[in-house]
Amino acid sequence: MKILVFGATGSQQFNVIGEAKRKGAEVIAATSSEKSFERLAQAGATPVLANLNDKDKMLEITEGIDAIAFMIPVSLPNPFDGFEFSKNVIDAAKANGVKKIVWNTSGWIESQKIGSPVDDVRLDVQDYLKNSGLDYVIIEPTIYMENMMGAFCAPFIKNDRKLAYPTPEAMPIGWIASRDVSAFVVEAIYNAELKANSFKISGLDNLKGSDLASEFSKGIGEEIVYYPQKPKEFGDILKPFVGEAGASSVAAYYESLQNATEYPSKYNPDMNEILEKLPVKMTSLAEWAKDNKGYFIK
Incomplete structure (x- = not known):
């Protein structure tokens, strides 16, 4: 191949x-x-x-x-x-x-x-x-765990023991590791029965902000609290990387989430059905945090 x-x-x-x-x-x-x-x-x-x-x-x-x-x-x-x-x-x-x-x-x-x-x-x-x-x-x-390595999140963990992200605390997300997504891609290539298929994939845990911080804390062995970052603060940090227009667009999206009464789904409850077709060993948030502890904690 x-x-x-x-x-x-x-x-x-x-x-x-x-x-x-x-x-x-x-x-x-x-x-x-x-x-x-x-x-x-x-x-x-x-x-x-x-x-x-x-x-x-x-x-x-x-x-x-x-x-x-x-x-x-x-x-x-x-x-x-x-x-x-x-x-x-x-x-x-x-x-x-x-x-x-x-x-x-x-x-x-x-x-x-x-x-x-x-x-x-x-x-x-x-x-x-x-x-x-x-x-x-x-x-x-869905949303990558690796996003937490970004400049809008990682320094807050290193310096303030806060997990900063611009989603409301009450919004659940099925965070997924990039290596798991890569494994899905390769399994899909090798599965000859899949010829016209689409799969919405997520992690196996649907984590609100406080749950996210709790699982992250388990992984690195230190207490981390969730910090629902203001979209403007997020956009200002992002601006040097994607430009003013790009940062403003993304910040506006997160601003809409802050004001929402219902949140968009970022979790697939039927992942077990997908895993039957694409057998991938999934990575939990705590496992991912443990593997990457050195990036966040000196």
């Missing part, structure tokens, strides 16, 4: 390399920067320099590929470019007879367009993939 991975330089797809290698796959990892070559090679992949906006390059690197683990870059200056980039990959895969595409959507897909470019583009990509004639599996993860 020869697998081409997009997004492997980031935390969401990096673990696809190791999971695929454990299955005996040959892994090629596309990257837009040669600076990533050494890290990708050390993980066991063959790096290839490629930009998603280059149609000819997509045709070149998908030749001889059996399956693609795909992801749209998270922080595109223009989110609508994500659709064109996806089309380039899907068209190249079809032209070269790639057997399957497994797409990690980086979030649950909305039922209809909501005016958010990042969310709306996912619907366009989903339609294009479904109508491509290719075998596909769509993996829709």
Whole structure:
């Protein structure tokens, strides 16, 4: 099995390399920067320099590929470019007879367009993939545990023993580890019975803010309390990383949650049914925190 991975330089797809290698796959990892070559090679992949906006390059690197683990870059200056980039990959895969595409959507897909470019583009990509004639599996993860490593959260844990996140304390979330999502992606590639499937995946525990802090505390062996961060504070911290417009858009979303009477679902209670088709050993929040304690606590 020869697998081409997009997004492997980031935390969401990096673990696809190791999971695929454990299955005996040959892994090629596309990257837009040669600076990533050494890290990708050390993980066991063959790096290839490629930009998603280059149609000819997509045709070149998908030749001889059996399956693609795909992801749209998270922080595109223009989110609508994500659709064109996806089309380039899907068209190249079809032209070269790639057997399957497994797409990690980086979030649950909305039922209809909501005016958010990042969310709306996912619907366009989903339609294009479904109508491509290719075998596909769509993996829709909920919120990543790795988000807590961000600049808006980790320093609060290190300095104040507060787990800062801009969701209301009462809002439950089924946090999921990125390595679990990568395992789902690889299992979907290898399951020949899955040819036109979508799975909304989450962690097995639906944790409100205080529950999240409690499980995190168990993992690192220190008392951590939940801090429902103000959306503006969150946006100000995020601004240097994604720009003012991007930060304002995300902050506005969290502001709407603060004022909501009902919260959007971020948890799938039917994960056991999915695990029957895609057998993955799930990581609890406490286990994840224990594994990453050194990142948060000196």
